[in-house]
Amino acid sequence: MDAVPLNAxxxxxxxxxxxxxxxxxIKRNPIxxxxxxxxxxxxxxxxxxxxxxxxxxxxxxVSGHVxxxxxxxxxxxxxxxxxxxxxVMFRLRESIDVDEVTLLRG
Amino acid sequence: MGERVxxxxxxxxxILSAGGVVFSRNPVRSALLLVLNFFTLALIxxxxxxxxIGALQxxxxxxxxxxxxxxxxxxxxxxxxxxVPQERDLKRPLAYLIGFGILAxxxxxxxxxxxxxxxxASPDAGTARVIGLALFTQWAYPLLLMGVLLTVGVIxxxxxxxxRAS
Numbered sequence: 545m546d547a548v549p550l551n552a553x554x555x556x557x558x559x560x561x562x563x564x565x566x567x568x569x570i571k572r573n574p575i576x577x578x579x580x581x582x583x584x585x586x587x588x589x590x591x592x593x594x595x596x597x598x599x600x601x602x603x604x605x606v607s608g609h610v611x612x613x614x615x616x617x618x619x620x621x622x623x624x625x626x627x628x629x630x631x632v633m634f635r636l637r638e639s640i641d642v643d644e645v646t647l648l649r650g
Numbered sequence: 651m652g653e654r655v656x657x658x659x660x661x662x663x664x665i666l667s668a669g670g671v672v673f674s675r676n677p678v679r680s681a682l683l684l685v686l687n688f689f690t691l692a693l694i695x696x697x698x699x700x701x702x703i704g705a706l707q708x709x710x711x712x713x714x715x716x717x718x719x720x721x722x723x724x725x726x727x728x729x730x731x732x733x734v735p736q737e738r739d740l741k742r743p744l745a746y747l748i749g750f751g752i753l754a755x756x757x758x759x760x761x762x763x764x765x766x767x768x769x770x771a772s773p774d775a776g777t778a779r780v781i782g783l784a785l786f787t788q789w790a791y792p793l794l795l796m797g798v799l800l801t802v803g804v805i806x807x808x809x810x811x812x813x814r815a816s
Binding site (some may be wrong): 548551552558559561562563566569571573575578580581583586590593597601603606609610612613614617619620621622623624627631634 | 653656657661664665671672677680688694695697698699700703710711714715716720728742748749750756761763776780784785792799806810
């Protein structure tokens with residue numbers, strides 16, 4: 545009766561995910577938008593690890609941990625490319641307000 | 651009892667720091683609160699007996715990725731709150747509406763999910779040895795693809811950062 549139930553982890557994960565989602569929509573600074581995307585990825589990682597903890601099979605538990613590792617890799621690649629794009633955008637425009645960026649418009 | 655109290659404190663700190671990231675007007679303050687959030691999540695991972703992932707969370711996120719964020723903020727001189735104007739517009743109420751919709755759905759779903767008991771944690775599920783063994787046998791091909799993705803990411807960011815020769 546001591547341990548924390550799985551639902552508590554999932555509710556915490558839902559809160560963090562929704563905070564990230566709201567931040568992505570309302571922020572206009574692209575760097576803070578990236579931080580909010582990181583928040584969302586971390587919320588998903590938390591629910592992966594919580595589900596892995598509540599498996600009885602060792603293989604299933606380790607699979608959850610491995611999936612979190614892959615999410616780490618994707619997040620690292622995304623941040624590297626995204627911050628590169630922001631830097632180029634700033635160099636070309638001297639402004640990084642996301643509502644005024646139309647460089648990719650065809 | 652102790653485990654629940656610890657989780658409660660960590661959850662409160664995590665939610666407050668995430669809110670600070672979203673609602674702070676200063677990007678540097680957002681970045682530092684995000685570091686606090688990552689550390690809290692790492693502690694929660696430790697309580698979920700995921701030691702290896704918790705350590706990686708501190709090294710990769712709080713170490714590498716946040717340094718990259720702070721470096722770009724410094725490089726582009728975005729530290730002041732009014733570097734990018736933050737207007738009130740139509741997006742804001744819409745964002746709250748969508749956000750609370752997602753939140754209500756997720757919480758309803760996760761409360762409906764009833765797991766009767768907590769299974770005994772196997773002691774070595776979160777160790778580097780077991781995860782590494784799975785990574786290099788069962789998940790070898792996804793690992794190789796991850797290497798390709800990271801290589802492409804590095805090449806792409808170098809190409810973006812390079813100045814045109816002409």
